[in-house]
Amino acid sequence: MSPRETVIVRTGSANLASVSAGIERLGMIPRISEDASLVARAGLVVLPGVGAFGPAMAHLHERGLDNAIRSRVESNRPLLAICLGMQLLCDSSEESPGARGLGIVPGLVVKLPASVRVPQMGWNTIQPSGNASLLQESFMYFANSFAISQIPAGWEGATTTHGVAFASALERGALLACQFHPELSGQAGLALLRRWVERSIIGEPQPC
Numbered sequence: 001m002s003p004r005e006t007v008i009v010r011t012g013s014a015n016l017a018s019v020s021a022g023i024e025r026l027g028m029i030p031r032i033s034e035d036a037s038l039v040a041r042a043g044l045v046v047l048p049g050v051g052a053f054g055p056a057m058a059h060l061h062e063r064g065l066d067n068a069i070r071s072r073v074e075s076n077r078p079l080l081a082i083c084l085g086m087q088l089l090c091d092s093s094e095e096s097p098g099a100r101g102l103g104i105v106p107g108l109v110v111k112l113p114a115s116v117r118v119p120q121m122g123w124n125t126i127q128p129s130g131n132a133s134l135l136q137e138s139f140m141y142f143a144n145s146f147a148i149s150q151i152p153a154g155w156e157g158a159t160t161t162h163g164v165a166f167a168s169a170l171e172r173g174a175l176l177a178c179q180f181h182p183e184l185s186g187q188a189g190l191a192l193l194r195r196w197v198e199r200s201i202i203g204e205p206q207p208c
Contacts, residue, residue: 007042012059022183036064049084054096078200086177116163138188140180
């Protein structure tokens with residue numbers, strides 16, 4: 001594989017066109033795949049997702065992609081998870097009772113409160129935690145009905161409020177997970193993608 005190639009996992013429920021376009025804007029080469037061996041060994045991997053937790057996890061499990069993704073994280077190899085992709089990292093979700101997630105991030109994905117518009121569709125602010133290295137305070141574009149309620153112990157990230165506060169991003173090692181869509185978030189989202197790519201390739205994000 002070319003070092004400029006970025007593998008985008010076909011989850012069966014993702015808007016792959018916008019993610020591919022975001023990767024291309026950084027001068028990288030997107031490669032959509034559901035080949036578990038390729039996902040395990042690729043230099044950079046994106047786990048996107050738009051849809052329901054249970055069917056997406058079933059798709060990953062049927063193709064051995066769940067183990068390939070766990071192996072990447074255990075080996076501290078670069079992974080970017082977006083929207084449903086972030087939720088799939090968790091143990092389970094209220095959206096699909098009985099479905100097991102990847103178990104990388106501890107906890108349950110919960111539904112946003114009925115007191116606000118659900119799904120949340122539009123722009124909202126992310127507030128990074130103190131030691132986050134990639135995330136910066138900015139407006140990002142969201143499309144979600146479910147979320148992780150808080151940043152787990154041992155992780156950095158960002159929080160956002162939509163009725164209640166929730167974890168809108170997580171960072172640890174070479175893993176970045178975003179509940180929002182950086183590929184749809186204008187210059188701020190593109191800058192975040194660039195920082196993730198640069199850290200993945202050369203070890204640290206460069207000034208924007």
